[in-house]
Every structure is written in C-alpha cells, then in structure tokens.
Amino acid sequence: MCLALPAQILSIDESGDMATVALGEVRKDVSLALLDDVELGDFVLIHVGYALNTISPEEAERTLQLFAEAGLTAGVQQ
Amino acid sequence: MEGHLVIQLDTDGGGVNDVRVRSSRPVHASVVFQDKTVGEVQRMIPLLYSVCATAQACAAVRALEQAMGRDASEETNRQRDCLVNMETLREHLWRILLDWPLSTGDPANNACMTDVLAVQGDYRLAFGLEAELFALQGDGKRVEQERLIGLQDRLLELLHRHVFDMPLERWSEIVSYEQLIEWSTGGHSASARLMNRIVNQGWSDSGACDSMPLPNLSPAQLEQEMQDGAFIEQPQWQGRCCETTSLIRVQSPLLDDLQARFANGLLVRLVARLQEVATLTGRMVPDRGGAHARPLGKAAGKATEPANGPAIGLGQVAAARGQLVHRVELTHGRVSDYRILAPTEWNFHPNGVLARALAALRGGAPQIEAQARLLINAIDPCVGYDLVVGAED
Numbered sequence: 001m002c003l004a005l006p007a008q009i010l011s012i013d014e015s016g017d018m019a020t021v022a023l024g025e026v027r028k029d030v031s032l033a034l035l036d037d038v039e040l041g042d043f044v045l046i047h048v049g050y051a052l053n054t055i056s057p058e059e060a061e062r063t064l065q066l067f068a069e070a071g072l073t074a075g076v077q078q
Numbered sequence: 079m080e081g082h083l084v085i086q087l088d089t090d091g092g093g094v095n096d097v098r099v100r101s102s103r104p105v106h107a108s109v110v111f112q113d114k115t116v117g118e119v120q121r122m123i124p125l126l127y128s129v130c131a132t133a134q135a136c137a138a139v140r141a142l143e144q145a146m147g148r149d150a151s152e153e154t155n156r157q158r159d160c161l162v163n164m165e166t167l168r169e170h171l172w173r174i175l176l177d178w179p180l181s182t183g184d185p186a187n188n189a190c191m192t193d194v195l196a197v198q199g200d201y202r203l204a205f206g207l208e209a210e211l212f213a214l215q216g217d218g219k220r221v222e223q224e225r226l227i228g229l230q231d232r233l234l235e236l237l238h239r240h241v242f243d244m245p246l247e248r249w250s251e252i253v254s255y256e257q258l259i260e261w262s263t264g265g266h267s268a269s270a271r272l273m274n275r276i277v278n279q280g281w282s283d284s285g286a287c288d289s290m291p292l293p294n295l296s297p298a299q300l301e302q303e304m305q306d307g308a309f310i311e312q313p314q315w316q317g318r319c320c321e322t323t324s325l326i327r328v329q330s331p332l333l334d335d336l337q338a339r340f341a342n343g344l345l346v347r348l349v350a351r352l353q354e355v356a357t358l359t360g361r362m363v364p365d366r367g368g369a370h371a372r373p374l375g376k377a378a379g380k381a382t383e384p385a386n387g388p389a390i391g392l393g394q395v396a397a398a399r400g401q402l403v404h405r406v407e408l409t410h411g412r413v414s415d416y417r418i419l420a421p422t423e424w425n426f427h428p429n430g431v432l433a434r435a436l437a438a439l440r441g442g443a444p445q446i447e448a449q450a451r452l453l454i455n456a457i458d459p460c461v462g463y464d465l466v467v468g469a470e471d
Binding site (some may be wrong): 003031034045049052059062066067070072 | 110192
C-alpha cells in the first residue's frame, strides 16, 4: 500500500547521514542520504529506512490526522 | 502504522520444510474515504499514499471518473500513464541502486538514487501541475517534447554509468544467457556484480515454482469479488493464488531464453526488473522514435451500474509492484464504499508466489536466508519485513 509516514527529526548524527525520528512515541533511525538541507525539527516522509522528502508541519499534521482517522496510529500512540 | 510482513521459514538442513507469511498491512485504510466528497478523496490520496502516490492517484481518478460517467481524454490518460511509468522506474531503481549493492557487500549507491529522484521531480514538473492532470477529466497540457528528451537523456546517462555499464541500446542487444554471463562477468555495476554472484552460487533457478499470472480480470468480475473484504485481504482467483509482478508483464528474447532454462527462478526475476527499467526508459518520451507510450495501466471498462443504487467505478493501474485496483461506490456525490486491492496482497498471500518460491529453496540455513532475502526483494513487498529462518528439531 506504500504508506509514507511523516516523522519529525529529533537528532542528526555527526556525519549528517543518519537521523533519529519520532513517530508518535516510537523512535526510529533513518538514512538522510537522499535529502539535502535537513534540520532538527523538520518533518520528513520516511519509507523503508530512508527519509524521502521534507514536508511542512501543516502537511504532516494533516497526514497524521488522516492516519488516525483510518485507525493506523494505534501502534504509535502509546 | 504502515504494516509489516513476517516471513518465517523452517529448514531441515537440506531445504525449507515450511513457510509462513503473515501480514499486518492496513488493507482497509481506505475506510477513511467513507462519506467524503470526490474532491476530498482526491486531496487525501496523495497524503495517505505518498510513496506510490502517482499510481494511487491514477487508480483513484479512473475509478471516480467511471463512477461519474466522465471520461478523460486519450491525451490525459497517456500523460497519466507516463507519470505512473516514471514512478515505477524510480521504485525499480530504488531496489537496484540501494538494495542490490548490499547483496554483494558494496555500499548503497545513494548519489545515483538522488540523481534519479531529481530526474523524476523534473519529469513531473514537465507535465505541469499533477493535481490538474489527476483531477476529474484532467487537463493534459501540451508537454514540450525537447524537455522530455533531455530528461530521458539524463536518465540514460545514469543507467549507462551505474546500472548497465554500457549504453542501454547495447544492453538491449543481449538476447541469450551466454551473452548475459559475458556482460555480468566484465561489469562493475551492482547489477552486473549481483547477477555474477547468483550465477556463481548456482542460484539462477532458486525459487523456481508453479505460479499463475494474474489474468485480465473483467470489471464485472472484479467488482463482484471486491465487495468481499476477505478477497481484499487475501485474494485468490478461481481458488488459486496469482502473481502480479514485473516478471508477468515484461517480455524480451533474453527473458525467453532465461525462462526456458531457469523458469521463474531468481536470475529471471532480477533480469525482468532490469528489462522493465529498459522498457520504461524507452517510453519516457511518448513519441520519440515513433514508439507511442503503450499504457501499462488500462481503463477498467464500464463497471456495473445498478438502476437504483450507488454509482460504481473501478480504476486499474499497472503500478511498480503489480496491478493496483480501486473500487468506489458513490451515493449522492459522496463515497459510500471505497476499497483498494494492492499487488502485495496477491504476491505475498500466505500461499502465494513468494511462499511457493521460498518453499522451493535448498541448501543450509545461511544459504537459504541469503536466497530468501533476494527473492523477497525481487517479488518486492511495499512494506518492511522480518525474515526468520529456523531449524526444525
């Protein structure tokens, strides 16, 4: 189904290649290799271990709201 | 949140005894469209399905147009297919550039993938506003041929350097297993190195199994079946599991030769992905070389339209991982039912092609695990997975 999840960047490692992102209460390490100019606090769409592109906080909120409506956020709202 | 596959294999030292495929994919997420207007659905689709957003948007608009009795022009449909094809190219190249190198101990080719993403972005821009193209009866603007040719040339250059080790035209002249061996032995790209490894390990026919290609299902048949939630979760056709992957939809003399030797084994599946990259790159410019972009997606035809009741529409698209189908019911302009049948449900059915391919693996546990990972990535789920290989007592 190819769902892409909006996640917020919490930290970026020294090399700038990897970041820890937050999906609700869940923390995940993702690669930043396909993106330039990512900063702490940015929202990114993630897909199988990679950050795909940045999105605005408003778009992230709208998307997460949709996921919640579809009952897809139970696993991250702990 | 996005769902997950758990694939468990039991081995006995000589081969696989048992395969279990479990999915937690949210196949009924489309319930979120209930009671929404057509416009709201169209705005929501790209948010929910950001990765394969183009294929999803295309299937959605085709289903909605059919339900509303509004046909898009041939040119609009052709442009939509071009963008779906570009998305398929990106997904194939994702596997080839990011996953395949890891199988030979090399680093992922992030730099080339970044360039591919840039080409895709520029290609989408060349078609104007995607929202307009995927609006009801969309507005296919005139696309500058020169711009598309420039983008095709950019991709051809990337493929030459990072995927085929030679101009695509020359690679397309490879028509036999022997020529493929010659290419892979001398090549430096991840694709050549992976093919070489598979041949040297004797894995060319790994996972060869009986598999029924998903037939062209009539809209009436699909419309009927998709009313059943169990069909959406674990689809079968006439009591049989079916396969819908790139191997099913591409043909070439090279694939014919390989299939005669290795059936649908691992080498054949990987070459099919390369072949589809070659084919779709050739279709980036619809009229270049006189070859029209043959639509991979297809109009679903007329769905059933009850005299009294909701208007029903079906939209089908050949997405990167196989056939994607949307079915919508509209009542007084709002969605009264929306269902999506994704290719992963066919291919990763508990008794589907992946399960049968894995059951055919032979060797010790480490060899089985390595082959299994290659097969899973070749059949290509659209979500992450855990592979558990255990020995039976």
